[in-house]
Amino acid sequence: MKTSSKLSLVVGLAAGYVLGARAGRDRYDQIAKATQSVWNSGPVQKQVQNVQGLTSKYVPKAVESSFRGAGKVASGLVDKVIGNGVKSKKSTPEAPTGTVPNPAKS
Template structure:
């Protein structure tokens, strides 16, 4: 791309930005006012109330059910990872004992 083409592009973008910024705020305010009037209209607010009622009724049940299912999943995973509790007492004692430090290192404080 030639330098003159780049310069023309930059000048065009700058002019578009300046002109758009001047008209942009007024147009934004018009759109925002229109959206606010639609949002506050009777039919829309009636549907908002309906949705709020449904979410108040069903969302807590769905969340509770999801957490219950998640709890079962985690419980199952933990029991698979840890085993079914059939470890011998010797292996349990080994698991709870802190490992010894290798020779020539600082002793393990645990």
């Protein structure tokens, strides 16, 4: 089992216990205090900083490449819908619907 999976399991169990506990406010405060001490400990904060560094390094690249890929897909779909992959070579553009006809075509 990966370390991140173990951590997720522990966090999930702790959250479930806190939310499901019927021991009252005192027990909740005790659990919250213990959780804060673990969260603020050196090893946990070191890992938090590592994750923040990796996130700031890789997330922008992932988002950019995702948008670039989506743009290529959208462009390919438009080409297929409009002209089966062949772009139109009209010399004068069509007038938009609901406007005066294009004088260049007269």
